[in-house]
Amino acid sequence: MTAPVLDIRGLSISYGTEAGALKALRDVDLEVGEGSIIGIVGESGCGKSTLISAIIRLLAPNAQIVQGAVNFKGRDLLGLSSEQMRALRGDEISMVFQDPMTSLNPTLTIGRQMSDVQHRSTVSRSEKNACSVMMLERVGIPDPEAQLKRYPHHLSGGMRQRVAIAMALMAEPSLLIADEPTTALDATLEVQIIHRLKELQREFGCSILFISHHLGVIAELCEEVIVMYAGEVVESGPLREVFIDPKHPYTRKLLECDPARIAEPTRELPVIEGSLPNLVNLPDGCIFKDRCSKAEARCGIEPPKMSGDGHRAACHLLDHFQETSP
Amino acid sequence: MSKPRGLIAHTWSGLKKDPLGMAGFVLVSFILLLTILAPWLAPYDPLDVNVHNRLSGPSAAHWLGTDQLGRDILSRVLYGGQVALKVSLVAISVAMAIGLLLGMLAGLGPRWLDRVLVIGFDTVRSFPTIMFALAIVALTGPSLNTVIGVIIITSIPVYARVVRTQTRALRQRDFILAERAMGASTGRILRDHVLPNIAAPLFILASMDVPAVVGMEAGLSFLGLGVSPPTPSWGSILNDGYSYLRNSPWPIIAGGIPLIAVTLGFTFFGESLRDIFDPKLRGKDR
Numbered sequence: 001m002t003a004p005v006l007d008i009r010g011l012s013i014s015y016g017t018e019a020g021a022l023k024a025l026r027d028v029d030l031e032v033g034e035g036s037i038i039g040i041v042g043e044s045g046c047g048k049s050t051l052i053s054a055i056i057r058l059l060a061p062n063a064q065i066v067q068g069a070v071n072f073k074g075r076d077l078l079g080l081s082s083e084q085m086r087a088l089r090g091d092e093i094s095m096v097f098q099d100p101m102t103s104l105n106p107t108l109t110i111g112r113q114m115s116d117v118q119h120r121s122t123v124s125r126s127e128k129n130a131c132s133v134m135m136l137e138r139v140g141i142p143d144p145e146a147q148l149k150r151y152p153h154h155l156s157g158g159m160r161q162r163v164a165i166a167m168a169l170m171a172e173p174s175l176l177i178a179d180e181p182t183t184a185l186d187a188t189l190e191v192q193i194i195h196r197l198k199e200l201q202r203e204f205g206c207s208i209l210f211i212s213h214h215l216g217v218i219a220e221l222c223e224e225v226i227v228m229y230a231g232e233v234v235e236s237g238p239l240r241e242v243f244i245d246p247k248h249p250y251t252r253k254l255l256e257c258d259p260a261r262i263a264e265p266t267r268e269l270p271v272i273e274g275s276l277p278n279l280v281n282l283p284d285g286c287i288f289k290d291r292c293s294k295a296e297a298r299c300g301i302e303p304p305k306m307s308g309d310g311h312r313a314a315c316h317l318l319d320h321f322q323e324t325s326p
Numbered sequence: 327m328s329k330p331r332g333l334i335a336h337t338w339s340g341l342k343k344d345p346l347g348m349a350g351f352v353l354v355s356f357i358l359l360l361t362i363l364a365p366w367l368a369p370y371d372p373l374d375v376n377v378h379n380r381l382s383g384p385s386a387a388h389w390l391g392t393d394q395l396g397r398d399i400l401s402r403v404l405y406g407g408q409v410a411l412k413v414s415l416v417a418i419s420v421a422m423a424i425g426l427l428l429g430m431l432a433g434l435g436p437r438w439l440d441r442v443l444v445i446g447f448d449t450v451r452s453f454p455t456i457m458f459a460l461a462i463v464a465l466t467g468p469s470l471n472t473v474i475g476v477i478i479i480t481s482i483p484v485y486a487r488v489v490r491t492q493t494r495a496l497r498q499r500d501f502i503l504a505e506r507a508m509g510a511s512t513g514r515i516l517r518d519h520v521l522p523n524i525a526a527p528l529f530i531l532a533s534m535d536v537p538a539v540v541g542m543e544a545g546l547s548f549l550g551l552g553v554s555p556p557t558p559s560w561g562s563i564l565n566d567g568y569s570y571l572r573n574s575p576w577p578i579i580a581g582g583i584p585l586i587a588v589t590l591g592f593t594f595f596g597e598s599l600r601d602i603f604d605p606k607l608r609g610k611d612r
Contacts, residue, residue, distance in 0.1 A: 056507055090508030097507075102500040107522040116518060117508055167508070177507075 003074075005174050005207045006032040006055065011068030013050055015060065020280045024050045025231045028068070029306070032175065037201060037208045039222030039239070041215060041254070045276055047231040048211045052177050055209075056093060057085045073174065091120060094168040098180040100160035104152040110136075110163055111148030117167045135166040138203070140196055158189040165197065169204060176201075177209045182217055190214075194221050215258045219243060227251045230276050230287050237311030247313035249292045286316065340602035347598020353591030357584070361407035368401035372558045381574040391576035393566050399580045402558035407584060409470065409547075409559045414539040417474050418532050421481035426528070428482065429489025430516055434497060444490070447483035455480050455542065456549075463551045473552045477539055488531055492524040526603040534596035537589035544585055560585055 008030040014021040025047045032038050040048055053059045055070060057077060070077040072093065077085065097103040105113060114132035115125065123131075129148060136144035139162040152160055161181060168176055178197070182190040198221055201208055212218050218225055218239070225242050227235040227250065235248040246252045253272045255261060262270070274291035277283050283290065289299040294317055304314045341348050360367060369389075376396035383391045390399040432443040459476045466472050496502055496519075505515050540560075546552040547561025548568075555562060560581050567577025 058503065058506055086509050086511060088509070089506070090510070095504070095507040097500050097504050099500060103504045105501045105505075105519050105523070108518070116510075116514075119510070119514065164504070 004031045004033050004071075005073060006030070006209070007069075007071040008051075008055075009069045009071070011051075011054060011070060012066040013047075013054055013059070014064050014066050016062040016064060017280065021064075022279045023066075023231060023282060024063075024279060025054070026282075028228075028231075028233055030226060030233070032207045032209055034174075035201075035205050035207055036224065037198075037210060037222045039218035039225040040209065040211045040228060041213060041218050041225060042228035043213060043254075043276075045230075046228040048228060049179070050231075051228075052095070052179055052209070052211060055177065056089055056095060057082075090117060090173075091171045092173055093175045093177065094171060094173040095177045095179065096161070096164050096168045096181045099184045100157055100164050101184065103164055104160055106152055108151075109148065110150055110152065110155070114148065114163075114167060114170070117170045120171070131170070132166075135170055136163065138200065139163075139166040139169075140192075141166070157185055158193065161185060161189075161193055162196070165193075165200070169200060169206075172204055173206055175207050175209065177211070179211050180213070181210075183212070183214070190217065191220075197221065215243075215255065216260055227254065231279060232287055232314070233306065234288065234315070235311075235313040236306075237308075237313075241311040245311075247308070247311070247318055248288075248315050249294055249317070250288050251313070253291075286314075337599070337602055341598060344598045344601065346594045347601070350591045350594025350596075350598060353587055354595050357407065357588060357591060358411070360404060361411045364404035364408050368398075368404045370398035370401045372397060372401040372405040373556050374398070381570055381576075383574065383576055390580040391574065393563070393577050394570050394573075397556075399563065399577055402563055403560070403580050403584055406558040406560045406563055406581070409553055409557065410540045410543055410584075410588070413470065413474055413477065413543045414536050417477040417481065417539055418535055420474075421478045422485050422528060422532055424478070425482045425485025426489050429486035430493050430520065432486065432490040433493025434512065434516065434520075440490070443486070447486055450480060451483045453480070456545070459546055459551055463546075468551045468554055470553050470557075473543055473546050476546070477542055481535065481539070484535070485528065485531065488527060489524055492527060493520055496520055496523055530596055530600045530603065533592055533599060536592040536596075540588050541585065 008028060011025055011028045011030075012023065013025040014023050028047070028051065030038075030051070040051070042048055050059070050063070053063070054065065055072075055077065057080075059065075065078060068078075072088070077088075080088070104110075108116070111129060111132060114135070115128040118128045118131060121128065132148060133144045136147060141147055141159060141162050147155070147163075152163075155163065161184075165181070181197075182193050185193060194217055197208070210218070210222055222239050224237065225239050226233055227242065227248065229250045235242060235246065235251045242251060243255065246255055250272075257270050257272060259269060272291055277287060277290060285298075285300040285302055286292070286295070286304050289295040292299065296316065299316055302316070304316045304318075306312045306314045307318060341351055374397060376392070378396065379388075379392055380394055380396040381392060382388060385391070388398050388400065390403065393399055393402070428443055432440045455476070458480065459473070462476055463472055502515060502519060505519055510518075543552060544559065544561035544564065547559040548565045549561075550565070552561060553559045563577055563581035567574075567581055571578060
């Protein structure tokens, strides 16, 4: 793999709350190679949103970066001034949001918003419009010229998300962060958007950091996947290996819960028993031990470290496994 | 998909469906027209004294009669409208501009700034307007500029609070976050994204504020705190007529009707605008 576009090392972020510091992210490592599509999967509250807010440096005011580094093309994003950071946003790094119904300004036309995104370019208005038309065409919007005069409420959800993707790709970014871009869309549109995103990624050669809790979408799109649980990365590796041979008990349970995997008709969908641990007062040992059916004595004492090469996981049972099968 | 409509076309078609709003619009346009054209429409000089013909009723020569100095009341009412218009135009636009600025600062700025500004707004609003005006006039002497100044100071919080609330609601919205993620500066976000979203409520507020401002000017002038005689103002016409109510009711009637017409016209028009631009509020406060 070539030098990574985005390289996050040991990132820890806490939120100041009345109960104390809520440790939303702990020692997160993440690498996004050039031109690759990385998926991040995990349930609500696992720190996905905190992670992307940290990358684009738009964290909530009570968030504090405890330690770690976020390197983007060799520059430490955490050390940049807010002006330098703003220059990167929408240029080198851009983002697609979850809900296309709310991520466009309802009072401005599509054309106006598309040319607004090109605020750094000095070309004339008509040239900006030409760029917008071209971009809308590439994301698969029919009759793009007519759309420029429309307002967001004239378009359907799928159309709006395409517009949002077009806006994000306008500056040909090196990194596109997609925060559950298909969650608010229906299933048929989801597939269309995913395929379009994959095509565009090939055309533009950008890297994509794709956040989702939908395993099927991740499987369709990504080459590598990172599984997060309660603010930690518990497993990471090439998509096929993680999905076919999950090493961490959490990943295994997550896959079991995917409705697409259920073979026999059942009244009750499988769930992972228990709930997320309290992130203000972290339990000792493994973060997942309370919900893990295979937890041993040492899981309650010592936190497991990420181990493995390529396909990595943080679980004590892994050593066990490796010890017993040399 | 419907063809996108312009703002004016949208307003017009909305007004056509609301007879009361249309009546308000017609009344407002009529008053504005009369006031602007006052120098050409007024049959006499509003300051022309004719003591031989004082306190006369309506006649062919003086449609609304004459006051205690024999001045033509119709001419005075028309010119008085210019005072009312000038005060409301200047006071509302200045108060709106300052209120917009302070409201955005409070809505988007750091928390301490927000607190300080809100305390400021509440302090100003807690003053009784007339008492405040009396105090200012005692310091500076009565003049039209004092009236405008008092109205501006007491109206700023009205606009600032609306702007602050709207801005705070907007900053939570995804598209503002999306703009930030696209590298937009705070100034750009305020200008291009917050402003268009709060413009409609602001203009509705302004149109509803006109009667209040006109009434305040008339009230202050009635009390002798506003325009100095012999400049005609609806308030001073009322005050002149009040002293001679036993002799002739016409000055009171002539001075009162435009006030009522302005209040009704702008209120109906403002409510109709609000219904057109913000259907969520339809039917409230009625």
